[in-house]
Amino acid sequence: METGDIIQLATILIIAPFGWYISKISQRLDKHESLIHRTREEYLSKIDAKSETDRIIEYIQRIEDKIDRMIK
16 A cells, blocks of 8 residues: 555545534534524514414403303
């Protein structure tokens, strides 16, 4: 084996793990980007949450009123 062959082998053994590592990091980034995108789609804004809470309170109040009428 010549010195050039040993250098090539050493270079391959050093660079290959970095390539694999970069590939795994890229896959993780893609996964995180898709999760962030999904979170943005499913995110409920503060205004929307307040609106939904107000609707629920109105429904509960209507039920309480009906129960009060039934008791009287």
